Amino acid sequence: MHTFTESSAETARALADLCLDRLQMQAPLDLSLTPAQLRDAAGETVTAAGIGSAEALRLWEHVLAPACLSVDHPRYLSFIPGAPTKAAAAFDMLVGASSVYAGSWLEGSGAVYAENQALRWIAELAGLPAEAGGVFVQGGTVGNLSALVAARATARHQRDVTGRPRPGRWAVVVTEETHSSVKHALSEVMDVETILVAGDYRGRLTGAAIRQRLAELDPAQRDGIFAVVATAGSTNLGVVDDIAGIASVAQEHGWWLHVDGAYGGAGLAAPSIRSLYAGIEHADSFIVDPHKWLFSPFDSCALLYRDPVLARAAHTQRAGYLDPVTVEGEWNPSDFSVQLTRRARGLPFWFSLAVHGTEAYTTAIELTLDVTRAGRMLIDAAEHVQMLVEPDLSVLVFERLGWGAADYSEWTARLLDSGFAFVTPTTHRGQVCTRFAIVNPQTTADDLAAILDTMR
Numbered sequence: 001m002h003t004f005t006e007s008s009a010e011t012a013r014a015l016a017d018l019c020l021d022r023l024q025m026q027a028p029l030d031l032s033l034t035p036a037q038l039r040d041a042a043g044e045t046v047t048a049a050g051i052g053s054a055e056a057l058r059l060w061e062h063v064l065a066p067a068c069l070s071v072d073h074p075r076y077l078s079f080i081p082g083a084p085t086k087a088a089a090a091f092d093m094l095v096g097a098s099s100v101y102a103g104s105w106l107e108g109s110g111a112v113y114a115e116n117q118a119l120r121w122i123a124e125l126a127g128l129p130a131e132a133g134g135v136f137v138q139g140g141t142v143g144n145l146s147a148l149v150a151a152r153a154t155a156r157h158q159r160d161v162t163g164r165p166r167p168g169r170w171a172v173v174v175t176e177e178t179h180s181s182v183k184h185a186l187s188e189v190m191d192v193e194t195i196l197v198a199g200d201y202r203g204r205l206t207g208a209a210i211r212q213r214l215a216e217l218d219p220a221q222r223d224g225i226f227a228v229v230a231t232a233g234s235t236n237l238g239v240v241d242d243i244a245g246i247a248s249v250a251q252e253h254g255w256w257l258h259v260d261g262a263y264g265g266a267g268l269a270a271p272s273i274r275s276l277y278a279g280i281e282h283a284d285s286f287i288v289d290p291h292k293w294l295f296s297p298f299d300s301c302a303l304l305y306r307d308p309v310l311a312r313a314a315h316t317q318r319a320g321y322l323d324p325v326t327v328e329g330e331w332n333p334s335d336f337s338v339q340l341t342r343r344a345r346g347l348p349f350w351f352s353l354a355v356h357g358t359e360a361y362t363t364a365i366e367l368t369l370d371v372t373r374a375g376r377m378l379i380d381a382a383e384h385v386q387m388l389v390e391p392d393l394s395v396l397v398f399e400r401l402g403w404g405a406a407d408y409s410e411w412t413a414r415l416l417d418s419g420f421a422f423v424t425p426t427t428h429r430g431q432v433c434t435r436f437a438i439v440n441p442q443t444t445a446d447d448l449a450a451i452l453d454t455m456r
C-alpha cells in the first residue's frame with residue numbers, strides 16, 4: 001500500500017482526471033438518497049480483500065458522489081452555500097497529498113507562514129492591531145468555542161490576580177439571532193449562562209438594548225458576565241449587529257467582545273457595505289469562515305485574537321512529549337484553539353488569495369451583493385412574493401403570499417427532485433417563509449428570477 005507502483009500511478013491519474021472533470025464542469029445539483037437506496041446501489045464496500053481502485057472509483061463517481069448535493073451549484077441557495085475558486089479547490093488536493101502537520105511551527109513552518117499571511121489580510125480588513133493573530137480551525141463552531149474559552153480563561157485570570165472573587169456562574173450576553181453554535185458552546189460545552197437580550201425589529205443586537213437588560217439583572221448575574229457576542233451577518237437574516245454600540249458597553253464593563261462573522265465577515269472586503277462593520281476594530285476575537293463567502297473548500301474558519309498571548313495561555317496543551325514543540329516565541333497554531341493535530345486548512349484559501357490577489361476577492365464579493373440587490377428588486381416588483389426583512393448582506397428573506405408550511409415543503413422538494421434548485425423554508429418571527437443566500441459569484445439574477453417563477 002505504501003510503495004509507489006504502476007497501479008498507484010494509475011489510481012492517482014484516474015483520481016486527477018476525476019478532479020479535473022469536477023473542476024471544469026457545472027456539476028448537477030444531485031440528490032440525497034436514503035440508507036436503503038444507497039445499500040442497494042453501493043452494497044458492502046469494505047471487505048477483507050478490498051474491491052480495488054477501479055471499482056471503488058466507479059462507486060464514488062456513479063453512486064456516492066451523485067448522492068451528495070453540489071453546494072457550489074449556482075441555484076443552491078439554502079443555508080450558506082460554498083463556492084470555492086478553482087485555485088483553492090485544486091490546491092486542496094495538494095494539501096492532501098503533502099502530509100503537512102500544521103499544528104506546530106517546528107513541523108509546519110512553511111504552511112503556518114502562508115496561513116498567517118492570509119490571516120493578516122483578514123486582521124487588517126477588520127482593523128485589528130499588528131499583534132493580532134490566530135489560527136484556521138475547522139469551522140465557525142470550533143472558532144466560536146475556542147474564542148469563548150479564551151475569553152473565560154482571561155476573565156478567570158484577571159479576577160485571580162486582582163483578588164476579585166470568581167462569580168457563582170459565568171455568563172455571556174447574546175441575542176435570539178446569535179448562531180446556534182455559540183449557544184451550544186456556552187450551555188452544553190462550557191456550562192455558562194446565556195443572557196438573552198432582545199434584538200431590534202431585524203433581530204440586531206444593540207448597545208442600547210444591552211444597557212436596558214443590564215438594569216433588570218440582579219447584581220450576581222451581572223457580575224458573572226465576562227463576554228458579549230456580536231454577530232456580523234446573522235445566518236438566517238444576513239443582518240449585522242450594532243457592533244460599535246456593543247463594543248462601547250463591553251469596554252465600560254471590561255467584557256471580552258467576540259464578533260461572529262462566520263458568514264458575513266467576508267463583507268469586510270466589500271467597500272459598499274464596509275460601514276456596517278463599524279466598531280469591529282474593538283473585537284477581542286473575531287471569526288470568519290473562508291468556506292462560506294470567501295470561496296474556499298470545506299472546511300476552514302479563520303479565528304483571530306486581538307491579543308494572541310491570552311489565547312495561548314488558555315489553549316496550550318502541556319505534556320512532556322510536547323515540550324519540543326512548545327518553544328517560546330514560535331507560532332504554534334494548536335496553541336490558539338481547541339485542537340492539537342491539524343490539517344493546514346487555511347492553505348487552499350491562502351493559495352487562491354496569493355494567486356488572484358485581494359482585489360479579485362473584493363470584486364467577487366461585490367458581484368454577489370449586486371446580484372442580491374437585483375434579486376431584491378425582482379421580489380419587490382413581483383406580486384406573489386414579499387420581502388420580510390431589509391437585507392444588510394447577501395441573504396434575502398421573503399414570503400410567498402398565501403402559502404403555508406406544507407406549500408413551502410412541497411415546493412422545496414419539487415425543485416430539488418427536478419435538479420433545478422435547492423431553496424429551503426425557514427422561519428422569521430414564527431412565520432414560515434424562505435430565503436436566498438447568495439455567496440456564489442456564478443449565481444445570476446436570472447437564476448433568482450427563474451426560481452421566483454416556480455412560486456407563482
Ligand SMILES: *Cc1c(COP(=O)(O)O)cnc(C)c1O
Nearest residue numbers: 139140141179181235260262263
Ligand atoms: C455557519 C455559521 C456558524 C457555524 O460555522 P460552521 O463553520 O458551520 O461550524 C457560526 N456562526 C455563524 C454566524 C454562521 O453563519
